[in-house]
Amino acid sequence: SYKFWSTQPVPQFEEEQTKLIEEGPLRVQDVKDISTEPIPLALDQFRWVTMDLTNEAELEEVEKLLYGHYVEDDEAMFRFKYSTSLLRWSLLSPGWRKEWHIGIRSGNTLCAFISAIPTEIRVRDNVVRGSEVNFLCIHKKLRGKRLAPVLIKEVTRRINLEGIWQAIYTGGIVLPRPVSTCRYYHRALNWMKLYEVGFSPCPPNSKPAYQARKHAVPDHTSTAGLREMEAKDLEAVHDLLERYLKRFDLTPVWDRAEVEHWLLHKMGEAGDQVVWSYVVEDASGKITDFFSFYCLESSVIQSTKYSSIRAAYLFYYATEVGLTSPDDRSALKTRLNALMADALILAKRHNFDVFNALSLMDNPLFLEQQKFGPGDGQLHYYLFNYKANPIHGGVNKR
Ligand code: YNC
Numbered sequence: 160s161y162k163f164w165s166t167q168p169v170p171q172f173e174e175e176q177t178k179l180i181e182e183g184p185l186r187v188q189d190v191k192d193i194s195t196e197p198i199p200l201a202l203d204q205f206r207w208v209t210m211d212l213t214n215e216a217e218l219e220e221v222e223k224l225l226y227g228h229y230v231e232d233d234e235a236m237f238r239f240k241y242s243t244s245l246l247r248w249s250l251l252s253p254g255w256r257k258e259w260h261i262g263i264r265s266g267n268t269l270c271a272f273i274s275a276i277p278t279e280i281r282v283r284d285n286v287v288r289g290s291e292v293n294f295l296c297i298h299k300k301l302r303g304k305r306l307a308p309v310l311i312k313e314v315t316r317r318i319n320l321e322g323i324w325q326a327i328y329t330g331g332i333v334l335p336r337p338v339s340t341c342r343y344y345h346r347a348l349n350w351m352k353l354y355e356v357g358f359s360p361c362p363p364n365s366k367p368a369y370q371a372r373k374h375a376v377p378d379h380t381s382t383a384g385l386r387e388m389e390a391k392d393l394e395a396v397h398d399l400l401e402r403y404l405k406r407f408d409l410t411p412v413w414d415r416a417e418v419e420h421w422l423l424h425k426m427g428e429a430g431d432q433v434v435w436s437y438v439v440e441d442a443s444g445k446i447t448d449f450f451s452f453y454c455l456e457s458s459v460i461q462s463t464k465y466s467s468i469r470a471a472y473l474f475y476y477a478t479e480v481g482l483t484s485p486d487d488r489s490a491l492k493t494r495l496n497a498l499m500a501d502a503l504i505l506a507k508r509h510n511f512d513v514f515n516a517l518s519l520m521d522n523p524l525f526l527e528q529q530k531f532g533p534g535d536g537q538l539h540y541y542l543f544n545y546k547a548n549p550i551h552g553g554v555n556k557r
């Protein structure tokens with residue numbers, strides 16, 4: 160019944176999934192066979208535009224479209240609110256291409272958007288030069304008109320023209336066919352506010368004051384040698400992360416510029432801070448651990464007292480403890496719990512209301528102990544034009 164997705168090079172549900180398959184591309188094509196003409200737009204009030212996100216006014220148009228029309232929870236209580244700083248970070252990453260920031264205008268109004276950035280993806284032992292597709296959004300008044308497949312085909316065409324044939328993307332809905340599925344977990348930092356906006360229910364037989372106390376965090380971090388990441392740490396963090404990610408079957412492969420872009424907050428940079436990264440430096444000056452989180456607010460759709468929730472999303476982390484004794488789960492569990500307890504304290508200090516994490520990487524080792532609770536939506540991971548066996552991954556969503 161997937162009228163569009165059944166025509167695309169993705170594994171279909173009815174296909175065999177019990178035995179191990181050989182992993183790799185589903186379809187092989189040549190750039191010379193890719194059309195240089197945009198996919199036709201059926202209605203002639205619409206036209207394709209390439210958005211210049213280095214232009215503040217155009218960036219704000221994308222911000223506004225997403226602000227009104229992007230992803231909501233099932234009960235339509237909250238909607239992701241991507242700031243211009245967060246969009247700049249997400250879409251102007253190393254190697255970004257203007258042609259992959261695609262809009263549809265009706266008259267002068269931006270009414271749909273889709274984007275991609277280049278990225279290398281490692282699937283088990285294979286490294287694929289691919290793309291990451293995100294921010295597919297159609298104005299609420301234009302829903303159900305089969306415009307999404309047109310946007311997807313157009314971004315595919317523009318990616319293919321660069322000789323790139325694979326993509327990774329995530330979504331809350333089930334499509335043919337997830338390579339991995341995660342759950343969101345939430346750790347309240349400002350429980351009373353989350354309760355008041357309807358995000359955190361009070362468990363039966365409990366009281367708000369008890370819940371608020373239960374989720375209080377200490378004022379000070381406890382890991383010796385913990386400090387903000389600086390430019391001088393880039394090489395050590397890159398090396399540590401690269402070794403740590405080998406634990407997982409689906410990961411990005413970052414070069415130095417990408418580590419810098421995704422992890423290092425530049426002091427004095429214009430706009431709001433997007434990413435917070437911390438390292439642990441031991442007595443000998445060695446970087447033994449790091450963790451990071453980014454800020455993504457959600458609007459409270461029927462807001463009264465509060466108009467938004469400030470959420471920190473756990474991003475990448477690594478620790479030598481997982482590497483020196485890879486089979487010692489309990490040592491790793493202890494270390495990750497200490498690091499994440501400190502991450503919560505730092506997020507609270509930076510005024511976050513909630514700390515979110517997915518059930519990926521080694522997160523199951525600390526979620527419960529750090530008082531995260533499961534959310535109701537799942538997050539499915541998809542690979543375009545690549546068949547792979549089911550995966551436990553380490554790719555964080557932005
Ligand atoms: C979705 N999220 O199944 P079938 S995530 C992919 N991802 O096709 P219409 C989706 N496909 O079932 P509407 C999708 N949602 O007939 C729907 N679809 O085969 C499929 N929401 O199109 C759907 N953003 O235009 C169906 O649907 C077909 O008007 C129906 O628009 C959908 O960014 C949407 O959740 C999601 O703005 C745009 O509801 C709209 O409902 C909306 O009639 C709120 O479309 C915001 C929202 C999605 C966030 C994301 C990742 C997108 C990945 C897209 C796939 C990329 C593939 C790789 C391409 C590069 C290849 C290379 C190389």
Ligand code: MG
Pocket residue numbers: 297301302303304305306307
């Ligand atoms: Mg539509």
